Amino acid sequence: MTTTTLAPVAVRSNERLMAAALAAFLGLGLVFMAGFSPAIALHNAAHDFRHAQNFPCH
Amino acid sequence: MILRLLSAALAAGFLAAIVATGLELALTSPLIVAAERYETPAPGQAAQALPQALPIVLAHAGHDHPTPEAAPEWQPAPGFQRMAFTGLATLVGGVGWALILGAVLLACGREPTLQTGVAFALAGFASVALAPALGLPPELPGQEAAPLLTRQVWWTMTAAATGMGLYLIAVRRSFIAILGGLVLIVAPHVVGAPPPPDATSAVPAALAAQFAARSLAIGAVFWTMIGLGLGWAWQAFAPARNRAHA
Numbered sequence: 001m002t003t004t005t006l007a008p009v010a011v012r013s014n015e016r017l018m019a020a021a022l023a024a025f026l027g028l029g030l031v032f033m034a035g036f037s038p039a040i041a042l043h044n045a046a047h048d049f050r051h052a053q054n055f056p057c058h
Numbered sequence: 059m060i061l062r063l064l065s066a067a068l069a070a071g072f073l074a075a076i077v078a079t080g081l082e083l084a085l086t087s088p089l090i091v092a093a094e095r096y097e098t099p100a101p102g103q104a105a106q107a108l109p110q111a112l113p114i115v116l117a118h119a120g121h122d123h124p125t126p127e128a129a130p131e132w133q134p135a136p137g138f139q140r141m142a143f144t145g146l147a148t149l150v151g152g153v154g155w156a157l158i159l160g161a162v163l164l165a166c167g168r169e170p171t172l173q174t175g176v177a178f179a180l181a182g183f184a185s186v187a188l189a190p191a192l193g194l195p196p197e198l199p200g201q202e203a204a205p206l207l208t209r210q211v212w213w214t215m216t217a218a219a220t221g222m223g224l225y226l227i228a229v230r231r232s233f234i235a236i237l238g239g240l241v242l243i244v245a246p247h248v249v250g251a252p253p254p255p256d257a258t259s260a261v262p263a264a265l266a267a268q269f270a271a272r273s274l275a276i277g278a279v280f281w282t283m284i285g286l287g288l289g290w291a292w293q294a295f296a297p298a299r300n301r302a303h304a
Contacts, residue, residue: 027157
């Protein structure tokens, strides 16, 4: 993190985009698991959440 | 920055999940359980199996899921276990949305604060709750609907198009971008959501209407909390060096 004080804007924006890409990937994975996964055990566990949050359920 | 984003999203998802789980258990779960009484058992399943404690699998048998005749699939036991798993799913979903919200904020070059957090979270609510609900209103178990996959595809396309449209309108702001954004937001509804089959449901209309309204209200609170939580946590998790300057 010592680079941030001296680093040119390009490095910071690169780090920013890396963080965003990783977070987006993880986030989509979690949302898929909770809201869309067709695995029946996951579906049953998340059933009431899916209905309450208006994910297409069954 | 990666660690700061991940921890802020975890904190935001956790805060939002606490509030949303409370609301779900108080407002929507009782309606879901009430609606499960109106579900028709799948063909081949004895009618006397209905009162037994397998509401969720019964709900899905004969629709898009394989019938659980061979080996009954796991599902949470009614009562505390089912409530706990609803809470867990809300936590997973909340952290997931918070991560996506944080990613969008950073990718748009915005510093997550209470203001930007809430503003982008409301756009998230509009994209993944409000816009899909226009075509596919929140529904209870036992209501008739189009095949699951077609609805999931329409839901995903609508959420993505609305999100992209809002980005073009609110962030890009040029004339062409606004025009394109409006087209993106309207297009899924012109195409239309997969229509439900022409069949009547035994679920009382009043129950369904109440559920749809409560579902959207909870979604709005959920997203607001995610936005507030992310903005707050991002600032709280700032490196000490940055905070001294602020």
